[in-house]
Amino acid sequence: MEIEEDIYANVEEISVKGCDDLAAGYETLHQSPKAGTRLNHENQNCQPYKLATVSLGLLCVLLLTTVIGLSVPYDDDYTHYLLTANHTTEKKELQTSYENLTKEKEQLERERDQLLISYNSLAKERDQSQTHNINLTRERDGLQRKISEQEKKISEELGCCPDGWRRFGSSCYYFSTESKTWTESRADCIRGGADLVIINSREEQLFLNKMGKDVHFWIGLTDSEMEGFWKWVDGTTSTTTFWRRGEPNNTDREEDCVVFNRFIDLSWDWQIIPSWNDQPCSVSTQWVCESRPK
Template sequence: MSLSVYEDLIYFEELNRADRDEITVVIYESSDAVRGLDPDTEVEDANMRRKVALHHTQADIKGSRRYRLAAVGLGLLCVLLLTAITVLWIQLNHLTAERDQLQTSYSNLAAERHQLQTSYTNLTAERHQLQTSYTNLTAERDQLQTSYTNLTAERDQLQTSYTNLTAERDQLQAERDGLQRRLSELGWVYFNSSLYYVSNEKKNWTESRDDCRERGSDLVIINSREEQDFINTLRKGQRVWTGLSDGETEGVWKWVDGSELITGFWYPGEPNSYGDEDCGLYGYGSDPVKNWADYPCNNHFFWICEKRI
């Protein structure tokens, strides 16, 4: 814009100079034409030249003023242009900084968007997994609820059965106690699923067994240490016949049910088969455990019968 104004000022200055030259030429030509007609032309010509020179000087002064004014205007325009350029440069710097800041913000937002997208994807997968877990847990809960209902029904049924069995047990216990009382009155004692009877008289081994058979039982068979101890308390210090004998084969001891002796509680040195000793006697010696002996079957002793229930 400043270059165009400057060119216009130069154009106007050249135009004024051309006008002045043309006026001067015209004046000189007019003076030359008049000089040949009027004798006093020299004086007038000199006056005319002074006027022209004065006019030319004044025109130069005016042109110089116009040039200075144009230069001042041009300077002012340059200052304004420089100011405008400076302002535009500052604004450009500000805009560049804002652009960089916006670019950084855009990059950060893009990264955050990507991160949010990743988080959204992860949350979607977790939601799907939780939904699956929820479905599985719901199915398990329903299954457990069904199992709980079934178990509750079974518990109630078992409780009813338990109540019934308890009542039956109490009834059987009462019947057993009554039966034991009646058996006790008849001389029978209950122990470990068997009934035991102790005689109040003495007989030989064969007669003792016959008496047991008449009572629906047989001579006692001792199969354990617990039963050995029980018989020891039952005999009350008396020697008693048992269901043990080697009458069939000497030295082969068998019980009255035909089973062979496995565990015996013989007194030391027994059985010795001294003479005709083929029957088993309980209570020989003072040892409460090892107190069996072989004795002649025709001797008379108390006896114990056993009846398995």
């Protein structure tokens, strides 16, 4: 008891009248640690508020800890969810791109195969055309050789054509450069041992058609003895004819002799060869003589 009395005798008595004085009393206690501090009964009214404040603080700390503890796994799960969703979307996009590229690849392969088929077909046709052309060239060369050989044989048998004359088949042809009537032209041919040309075939007509553009000459065909009854100068009748359209028309009833009118360019199509036209025998024009073998 004496010790307690001494302690209390040495303790400085501090009166705390309210909650606001609690802090002041706490500071006084720490400023005089050796002396000690005694709080009077007035601070008892603040104890419940102090306990409530401390409890509330502890509760806040506990709630904050709980929230933090719960939020961390939630954030991790949400982040994992987002990553998983993004990965799934990217995977689907890549899968779609892959499928599209696969389809494009298959389409390109089909087109390539079609092009290869077309190329092989064209190559085959080209080879066949080349072979055909080679065969035609060989045939042409063979025919040309035969023609040359026949012409040489004919020339050897019949002799060469006189100067200024042209050979076709077994005949020689002379194309005049001056103009005369049909009768005068025939007389000139006869003096040269020939007569006006007699056309007996399409080949001979083509040969005469190739003599040039704007060519007009007498041929040995006339109906002067009987109108409409055409005869060659050798007395034979005309079986192969090449009259121009609308001919013969015997204009003014005086056209009894035949002229070869070659005044269009037929080099592009030798099938267009009709060129005969009846004219008055008194017309002056060029002529063609034909010398046939005896």
